[in-house]
Amino acid sequence: MSEVLANTSKGHIEVRNFSLAYETIEGPVQAVTDTQIHVRPGEFVSIVGPSGCGKSTLLNAVAGFLKPTTGIVTVDGDRVNGPSAERGMVFQQYSLFPWKTVRENVEFGLKMRGMPRSQRERAARTLLGLAGLEAFEKHYPEKLSGGMKQRVGIVRALATGPKVLLLDEPFGALDAQTRVIMQQILTNMWQRLKISVLFVTHDIDEAIFLSDRVYCMTARPGSIKAEIPIPLERPRQQSMMMSSEFLALRRGLMSLIREESLKAMGGEINDMGMQGLNIELHGHSLADVI
Amino acid sequence: MSSPALVRHPEDSMPATAIAEASRAPAATPLATPASFGTIALRWYRLNQGRLRATAIGIASLIAFLLVWHLLTTYRVVFFVRFTNVPSPLAVYASFTTAIHDPKFLMHILLSCRRIFIGFSLAAIVGVPLGLIMGRFKLVHEVIFPVAEVLRPIPAIAWVPMAIMLWPTNEQSIVFITFLGSFFPVLVNTLHGMSLVDPVLVRAAQCLGARERSIFREVYFPASLPHIFTGLTVGMGVAWVSLIAAEMISGQYGIGYFTWEAYSLVQYADIALGMIAIGVLGLGSSLLIRGAGQLVMPWRST
Ligand SMILES: Nc1ncnc2c1ncn2[C@@H]1O[C@H](COP(=O)(O)OP(=O)(O)OP(=O)(O)O)[C@@H](O)[C@H]1O
Ligand SMILES: [Mg+2]
Numbered sequence: 001m002s003e004v005l006a007n008t009s010k011g012h013i014e015v016r017n018f019s020l021a022y023e024t025i026e027g028p029v030q031a032v033t034d035t036q037i038h039v040r041p042g043e044f045v046s047i048v049g050p051s052g053c054g055k056s057t058l059l060n061a062v063a064g065f066l067k068p069t070t071g072i073v074t075v076d077g078d079r080v081n082g083p084s085a086e087r088g089m090v091f092q093q094y095s096l097f098p099w100k101t102v103r104e105n106v107e108f109g110l111k112m113r114g115m116p117r118s119q120r121e122r123a124a125r126t127l128l129g130l131a132g133l134e135a136f137e138k139h140y141p142e143k144l145s146g147g148m149k150q151r152v153g154i155v156r157a158l159a160t161g162p163k164v165l166l167l168d169e170p171f172g173a174l175d176a177q178t179r180v181i182m183q184q185i186l187t188n189m190w191q192r193l194k195i196s197v198l199f200v201t202h203d204i205d206e207a208i209f210l211s212d213r214v215y216c217m218t219a220r221p222g223s224i225k226a227e228i229p230i231p232l233e234r235p236r237q238q239s240m241m242m243s244s245e246f247l248a249l250r251r252g253l254m255s256l257i258r259e260e261s262l263k264a265m266g267g268e269i270n271d272m273g274m275q276g277l278n279i280e281l282h283g284h285s286l287a288d289v290i
Numbered sequence: 291m292s293s294p295a296l297v298r299h300p301e302d303s304m305p306a307t308a309i310a311e312a313s314r315a316p317a318a319t320p321l322a323t324p325a326s327f328g329t330i331a332l333r334w335y336r337l338n339q340g341r342l343r344a345t346a347i348g349i350a351s352l353i354a355f356l357l358v359w360h361l362l363t364t365y366r367v368v369f370f371v372r373f374t375n376v377p378s379p380l381a382v383y384a385s386f387t388t389a390i391h392d393p394k395f396l397m398h399i400l401l402s403c404r405r406i407f408i409g410f411s412l413a414a415i416v417g418v419p420l421g422l423i424m425g426r427f428k429l430v431h432e433v434i435f436p437v438a439e440v441l442r443p444i445p446a447i448a449w450v451p452m453a454i455m456l457w458p459t460n461e462q463s464i465v466f467i468t469f470l471g472s473f474f475p476v477l478v479n480t481l482h483g484m485s486l487v488d489p490v491l492v493r494a495a496q497c498l499g500a501r502e503r504s505i506f507r508e509v510y511f512p513a514s515l516p517h518i519f520t521g522l523t524v525g526m527g528v529a530w531v532s533l534i535a536a537e538m539i540s541g542q543y544g545i546g547y548f549t550w551e552a553y554s555l556v557q558y559a560d561i562a563l564g565m566i567a568i569g570v571l572g573l574g575s576s577l578l579i580r581g582a583g584q585l586v587m588p589w590r591s592t
Contacts, residue, residue, distance in 0.1 A: 063497055085499030095494040099512040099589050108508070109498035140589040160499060 010076050011163035011196035013039040013062060018071035019221075020057055028069075030221040031057040035071075037215055037224060039164065039196045046199045046207035048253065049217030049225075050261040055200045058222070059168050062198060063089050075163060085109055088157030090167040094149040096141040102152050103128065103137035109160035127155045130192070131185060147178035151185060158189060164196040171206070179203075180238065183210055187236070204253045208246060209236060216256045219264035226256055377559040382566070385559035395548065399567060402533060402544040405461075406575065409468025410529045417476030417525070418518055424477075425484025426510060438477060446471035446532035450539050464536045464544070471532030472525030479521025483514030516590065519583040526579055530572045545571070 018035040021028035032054035039045045047055050060066045062073055064083040073080040075087065083089075088109075096105050103124045110120035128134045131151045141149055150170055157165060167186075171179045183206060190197055201207050207214045211230050218225045230249060232240060240246050325333070335342070356379050361367075363378035377385075389395040424431040446467045453463035487510055495509050537546030549564030584591050 063493075065493060065496075083493065083496035085497065087497060089494070089497045091490055091494065093488075093490050095488075095490045097491060097494075097509070097512070099515070099587070101589075108495070108500075112495075112499040112501075112504055142589065156494075156498070 011039070011041050012076050013037075013164055013196060013198060014072075014074045014077075015058070015062065016072050016074075018058070018061065018073065019069050020054070020061060020066060021069045032061075032223065033221040034223050039198050041196055042194045044190055044197045044199065044210055044212045046201055046211040046214045047217060048201060048204060048207045048214060048257060049222060050219050050257060050264045051202065052264065053217045053220050053260065054222030055202075055217060056168055058217075059089075059166050059198065059200050062164075063087055063166050085112065085160045086163050088160065088162035088165045090150070090153045090157050090165070090170045092169040092172050094141070094146070094153060094173075096149055096152055096156070098141055101138050101140055102133060102144070105141065105152055106156045106159050108156060113160065124159065127159055128152075130189065131155050145178075146174050147182055150174065150182060154186060154189065158193060158195070162195065164198065165190075166198050168200045169202065170199075171203075172201075179206070186210065191234075204250055204257065205241060208232070208249050208253065209241060214253065216253060217260070219260045225260065228253060375558055377562050381559040382562045385557075385563050389560075389563060398543055398545050398548040399571070402537065402546065403571065405465050405468055405533055405537075405544065406526075406529055406571075409465045409533070410472050410526060410575075412465075412469045413472035413476050413525055413529070414522060417473050417521070418480050421477045421480025421518075421521075422484060422506070422511060422514065425481050425487075425514070426506060431481075438474070442474045442478070446528070447535040447539070450536055453536075454540060460540060460542060464533065464541060467536040468529050468533045472529035475524040475528055476518075476521040479517045479524065480514060483517025483521075484510060486517070487513040512587075515583075515587055519579065519587070522579050522583075523576055526575050527572065530568065530575070534568055 015035060015037045018037075019030070019033045021030045023029075035058065037045070037047075037058075047058065049055050057066065061068055062075075062080065064080045064087065067081070080087070097108065100108065103121070106124040106127055107120045110123060115123070125134060125137065128137055131154070133148065133151055133155065136144065136148065141152065144152070153170070154165075154167075170186075171182050174182060186197075187210060199207070199210060208230055214228045214230060215224050216226045216228065217223065228249065232243075232245060232249075360379050362373045363376050363381075365373075367373045420434070424434055449467055449470055450463075453466045454460070457463040457466055491509050491513065492505060495505050500508060533544070534546035534549075537544035538550040541547040545564055545567050549561055549568070552558070552560030552564055
């Protein structure tokens with residue numbers, strides 16, 4: 001087991017002077033501008049921000065799926081230029097291979113690395129056990145619930161012992177109860193593996209509950225609006241979400257995001273014209289009305 | 291087997307509540323009360339009620355079909371369509387009993403099957419890989435697609451004269467026509483399957499360390515399999531259509547030739563026998579493909 005999970009506790013992510021523009025017919029669409037973020041080895045960092053602000057874009061650039069227009073992404077000093085097993089990724093859409101059983105899905109990364117069958121079977125079983133999934137190793141993903149699928153997704157991404165784990169709204173499609181359980185499982189795995197995590201979400205509670213640090217992004221074109229350390233002690237309990245400390249952090253982040261969301265929405269609504277919405281603005285800004 | 295209580299976990303793992311909660315079985319495990327034969331039979335009946343009903347109705351409808359056929363032919367009905375010379379089911383059955391002892395009839399069937407086997411196999415062996423490669427490499431697609439699009443609408447039967455010119459023997463030209471008939475459905479469906487591969491799965495494979503070759507083998511190919519099998523099923527149907535036409539026009543042997551010959555020789559019962567044989571063979575071969583599909587894609591069988 002230890003060889004599989006062996007992690008040299010590295011995984012220092014650096015994103016510097018980053019900007020990314022999508023080329024479209026109407027010209028370049030600036031998704032992210034002038035962004036600096038970093039994740040220290042073993043740190044859990046979240047990115048929150050209004051819809052469409054470029055969170056996924058940033059994460060996909062760290063994964064190596066997108067090339068920055070300007071700036072540089074490095075992991076442990078090595079420039080990222082393409083996807084690799086060093087950076088595990090979990091997607092919002094469950095992205096399991098439907099033609100592989102749960103165990104075969106988890107084994108995939110090890111198979112790509114050329115590990116012999118018996119060895120990778122053993123490794124996959126150990127990891128599935130950690131996530132409480134060993135009873136389902138022979139099931140095809142189709143038969144699993146959403147929460148289980150996503151657990152398999154996380155285990156699969158961790159199986160190759162990546163330096164960093166990237167998650168793009170992994171629990172977005174799950175119900176509230178399952179979400180809480182998944183957050184706990186993720187925290188557990190993270191603490192055992194001492195891996196760096198970059199986590200994208202639009203759920204503020206989730207971001208605070210999980211993270212050591214939260215980046216809040218501005219509306220598109222996205223950049224970092226604020227960086228909020230989360231000094232809550234670990235291990236964290238569900239009950240902490242009622243503490244005054246938690247609520248204060250929540251209020252702070254809420255107002256930051258609200259500002260940006262209104263900015264993003266205000267633009268759109270003005271573009272559409274307000275008639276259809278049946279709201280009389282009388283010279284007030286949208287923020288005032290709402 | 292998947293009861294949560296049985297899930298073992300290491301001593302120092304996550305909180306037990308999380309595990310117990312998290313490992314709820316996807317479906318409730320059936321209560322294991324030892325059931326008598328009677329209750330099992332009853333349960334089986336309830337679970338399969340729909341299928342039993344469909345089977346019963348299917349059999350009844352086939353019997354009705356035979357009955358109508360029988361009545362139409364015994365009374366030699368002429369009502370727009372003339373049933374005067376149409377053989378009755380009993381006459382066809384009589385010619386069937388003699389035919390199965392006739393080595394010539396069996397040879398016709400075997401030859402048709404052989405032509406289908408060779409022509410269809412070639413179509414699958416060429417069409418599937420070509421479709422996969424065209425789906426993955428733009429240049430190959432750009433070069434081959436226009437030609438395929440021009441040739442595709444030409445029915446295989448229209449190739450008969452050309453095939454006779456192209457190939458030295460009759461046998462080869464018939465196999466060629468069978469091949470052509472099944473080739474395009476296979477190619478087009480494989481291409482379609484490739485175009486529908488979920489890009490997220492490709493990305494998932496990439497960040498698990500998969501290279502181009504592995505992605506092709508582990509993602510594109512299995513993801514396209516359902517459409518490949520659709521193509522094979524359609525291709526098999528068209529292969530029979532093309533084969534029978536080719537045999538009727540240019541053949542010397544084969545079940546299509548047998549049917550046509552029966553007409554020339556005024557053996558009306560054999561016409562219907564030939565037709566039914568073609569139908570049964572077509573049905574059998576498409577069942578074979580469906581079976582192969584279930585074997586190759588275990589994740590799709592429910
Ligand atoms: N391929 C593309 N071409 C053009 N524009 C794009 C493309 N992908 C994303 N965008 C735009 O870039 C912006 C950022 O997109 P991105 O998906 O990164 O946002 P996000 O913060 O992840 O949003 P969400 O919360 O909805 O997931 C969006 O406004 C989007 O419309
Ligand atoms: Mg996104």
